[in-house]
Amino acid sequence: MSKAIRLHKAGELEAAKNLYASILGFQPRNPDALHLYGLACHQLGDHATAVAYIRQAVDLVPDQPVLRNNLGDALHKSGDLVAATEHLREALALRPDYAGAHMNLGSVLADSGDHDAALEHTRESTRLDPGRAEAWFNLGMQLLDHVELEESIASFRRALALRAAYPAAANSLLYVLNLLPDADPVEVADEHRRVASDLFGNAEIRSNRADRSEKIRIGYVSGDFCAHAVNYFFEPILEHHDRTKFEIYCYSDVARPDRVTQRLQSHADHWREISGASDDDVAKLIRSDRIDVLFDLAGYTEHGRLAVFSRKPAPVQVSCLGYPNTTGLGAMDYRIVDQFTAPAGEAMPGTESLLRLPDAFACFRPPGHAPDVRAAPLEKNGFVTFGSLHKLEKLNATVVEAWAKILLQNPTARLLIARDQLDAWHQRRLHERFTALDVGPERIEMVHLSDPAQSFFDVFSRIDVLLDVFPWSGHTIACCALWMGVPVVTLRGNSHAGRMVGSVLAGLGLNEWIAADVDAYIRMAGDIGRDPARISELRASLRNRMEASPLRDEAGFTRGLESKLVSLLGHGFASSI
Incomplete structure (x- = not known):
C-alpha cells in the first residue's frame, strides 16, 4: 500500500x-x-x-x-x-x-x-x-x-x-477586469502582461521562418470549432479564403466534435486534432506544418491555448475574435481591430501591434436556424419592451441603474431579461435591485432559457429595443438582434471591448444609437422607446440594411484580411497596419 x-x-x-x-x-x-x-x-x-x-x-x-x-x-x-x-x-x-x-x-x-x-x-x-x-x-x-x-x-x-501558474484563476481575473466599470485600460493591459509573464514566462520561444511555399499557410487554433457563437464570425472567413493563394490549417482542441465541427472541417485544407495534446507537442506540430500566420481565436477563455502561442511556433501570430483585449504576450504580434474600435492616432495599450481593418473587425453570418423577422411586439402589446440577453455578470450596478432610469422615464415600458443563467435566485436578486431603484417587479419579465433546444433567437420576437451593456459590449447579441430587426442602443467605451457594438452600428450608418456617456445612453433609449413608428419601420428594414453592410460582406471582408496579411508578410513587421 x-x-x-x-x-x-x-x-x-x-x-x-x-x-x-x-x-x-x-x-x-x-x-x-x-x-x-x-x-x-x-x-x-x-x-x-x-x-x-x-x-x-x-x-x-x-x-x-x-x-x-x-x-x-x-x-x-x-x-x-x-x-x-x-x-x-x-x-x-x-x-x-x-x-x-x-x-x-x-x-x-x-x-x-x-x-x-x-x-x-x-x-x-x-x-x-x-x-x-x-x-x-x-x-x-x-x-x-x-x-x-x-x-x-x-x-x-x-x-x-x-499559485502564480493557475490558468483558470488567471483567465477569470482578466475576464472580470474587462467587466469592471471605470477600469483604466492601461492598468488592465498591464495586468494582462503580468499574468502572461507568470503563466508563460518560462516557455521556450523559437520561431522558424521556413522558405515560403507557393501559398501562404494560415493556421487557426481554437477549442470552439463546434456549436459556439464565435463561428458566426469565423466560418465565413474559413469558407471564403482564396485557395489559390492560401493554404488553411485548423488546429482543433474540441473534445466532443459535433455537426458544426464537421462543417468547419469540410472548409479547411488540413484539420489537426489537438485535444489532449501538450502545448509543446502542438507547437512542434505547427512548426512542422511551416505555418506563416497563426491565429488565436480564444485568448483567455475556457479553451484558450495561449501557452502554444507563447512558444512562437509561427513567424506571425495574430489575436482575433475570441477575446477583446490584449493577450499581454510578447510573442503575439498583432491584434485585429477596426477604425471605430481603435481609431488611427489613438493609443491603445497592449503588447500587440494593431492590424486595423477598414470597415469592421469582424463579419457576421447569422445561423441558418434564425427565424424570419416578426412584427414589433409593441404593435400587439401597446407598450415598448426593452430587452437584454446578455450574460448576467455584465449587468453591473451602473448598467442596472441606467436601465431603471430608462424605465422611469418611459412609464408604460417593460424590460425583458432572458438568459440561461437566470434561475429563481438570480431573478429574485435582480428584482430586488430594480425595486430598490423604484422599478417594481411587474415591469420586469424574466425568462430562464433552461431548455437547450430553446433558441434565444425566438426571444427577439418579444423585444422592441435591445439595451447594450457596458463596459464590455455585447457584440454577438447585438448582431443577432439587428438581424432580427431589433434596434440596439449602445455606449461607446474606452476600449475595443466597449466599442464592438458601436462598430456594428457605425457600419450600418446608425451612429445616432451610439452614446458618448451614460446620460446620453439613457436619453437615446428613452427617445426611441417613445417612437413606436420608428421601431416598426426599423423592424421591417434592419435585416436588409444589415445584408447590404460591410458586416455581411463575407468575401469582401476576407479579401481585405488577406490583403493585410500579404502586406505584412511582404514587408516584415510594422508597428501598426
Missing part, C-alpha cells in the same frame, strides 16, 4: 490505481484501498467508478469525514447533486472545521442554485484554510455570480498569489 500511495502522491495515477487494484484482488473489503482506488479514478475523470468504490469504503467506515468529502466530490462530478450535498453535509457534521468539505459543498450548492449558501460555505473554506488557492478561486467565481466584481477580482488575485 505504501508504494501505491507514494506513486499516487507523485501524480502517477495509473500506476497507483493498478497497485490499488492488486491489493483489492486479495483484500476486496480493504477500506483504504477501496477509497484510494476510487480517488485515483476520480482524479483520472472516471467519476462513476470513483463513486462505486468510495461508496463501499464509506459503508465500511461511515465516520470518516475525508471519505465522505471525496465521495461527495465524486458524486458532484458525476452529476448527482442531491447525494453529493448529503455526504458533504455529513462530512461537516463529523468535522465542522473541514475546509475542503466547505469548499466542495459550496461548489455543489452553487450548481444547485442555492447561491447564498454556496457563498457562505466557500467563504468559510478560505477562512479555515487561507493558503488553499482553489478555495480563493471558487470564492472568486461565486462572487462573480453575485456580480460583486471588485471582491471577485481580489479573490482571484489571492489565488494567483498562492
Whole structure:
C-alpha cells in the first residue's frame, strides 16, 4: 500500500490505481484501498467508478469525514447533486472545521442554485484554510455570480498569489477586469502582461521562418470549432479564403466534435486534432506544418491555448475574435481591430501591434436556424419592451441603474431579461435591485432559457429595443438582434471591448444609437422607446440594411484580411497596419 500511495502522491495515477487494484484482488473489503482506488479514478475523470468504490469504503467506515468529502466530490462530478450535498453535509457534521468539505459543498450548492449558501460555505473554506488557492478561486467565481466584481477580482488575485501558474484563476481575473466599470485600460493591459509573464514566462520561444511555399499557410487554433457563437464570425472567413493563394490549417482542441465541427472541417485544407495534446507537442506540430500566420481565436477563455502561442511556433501570430483585449504576450504580434474600435492616432495599450481593418473587425453570418423577422411586439402589446440577453455578470450596478432610469422615464415600458443563467435566485436578486431603484417587479419579465433546444433567437420576437451593456459590449447579441430587426442602443467605451457594438452600428450608418456617456445612453433609449413608428419601420428594414453592410460582406471582408496579411508578410513587421 505504501508504494501505491507514494506513486499516487507523485501524480502517477495509473500506476497507483493498478497497485490499488492488486491489493483489492486479495483484500476486496480493504477500506483504504477501496477509497484510494476510487480517488485515483476520480482524479483520472472516471467519476462513476470513483463513486462505486468510495461508496463501499464509506459503508465500511461511515465516520470518516475525508471519505465522505471525496465521495461527495465524486458524486458532484458525476452529476448527482442531491447525494453529493448529503455526504458533504455529513462530512461537516463529523468535522465542522473541514475546509475542503466547505469548499466542495459550496461548489455543489452553487450548481444547485442555492447561491447564498454556496457563498457562505466557500467563504468559510478560505477562512479555515487561507493558503488553499482553489478555495480563493471558487470564492472568486461565486462572487462573480453575485456580480460583486471588485471582491471577485481580489479573490482571484489571492489565488494567483498562492499559485502564480493557475490558468483558470488567471483567465477569470482578466475576464472580470474587462467587466469592471471605470477600469483604466492601461492598468488592465498591464495586468494582462503580468499574468502572461507568470503563466508563460518560462516557455521556450523559437520561431522558424521556413522558405515560403507557393501559398501562404494560415493556421487557426481554437477549442470552439463546434456549436459556439464565435463561428458566426469565423466560418465565413474559413469558407471564403482564396485557395489559390492560401493554404488553411485548423488546429482543433474540441473534445466532443459535433455537426458544426464537421462543417468547419469540410472548409479547411488540413484539420489537426489537438485535444489532449501538450502545448509543446502542438507547437512542434505547427512548426512542422511551416505555418506563416497563426491565429488565436480564444485568448483567455475556457479553451484558450495561449501557452502554444507563447512558444512562437509561427513567424506571425495574430489575436482575433475570441477575446477583446490584449493577450499581454510578447510573442503575439498583432491584434485585429477596426477604425471605430481603435481609431488611427489613438493609443491603445497592449503588447500587440494593431492590424486595423477598414470597415469592421469582424463579419457576421447569422445561423441558418434564425427565424424570419416578426412584427414589433409593441404593435400587439401597446407598450415598448426593452430587452437584454446578455450574460448576467455584465449587468453591473451602473448598467442596472441606467436601465431603471430608462424605465422611469418611459412609464408604460417593460424590460425583458432572458438568459440561461437566470434561475429563481438570480431573478429574485435582480428584482430586488430594480425595486430598490423604484422599478417594481411587474415591469420586469424574466425568462430562464433552461431548455437547450430553446433558441434565444425566438426571444427577439418579444423585444422592441435591445439595451447594450457596458463596459464590455455585447457584440454577438447585438448582431443577432439587428438581424432580427431589433434596434440596439449602445455606449461607446474606452476600449475595443466597449466599442464592438458601436462598430456594428457605425457600419450600418446608425451612429445616432451610439452614446458618448451614460446620460446620453439613457436619453437615446428613452427617445426611441417613445417612437413606436420608428421601431416598426426599423423592424421591417434592419435585416436588409444589415445584408447590404460591410458586416455581411463575407468575401469582401476576407479579401481585405488577406490583403493585410500579404502586406505584412511582404514587408516584415510594422508597428501598426
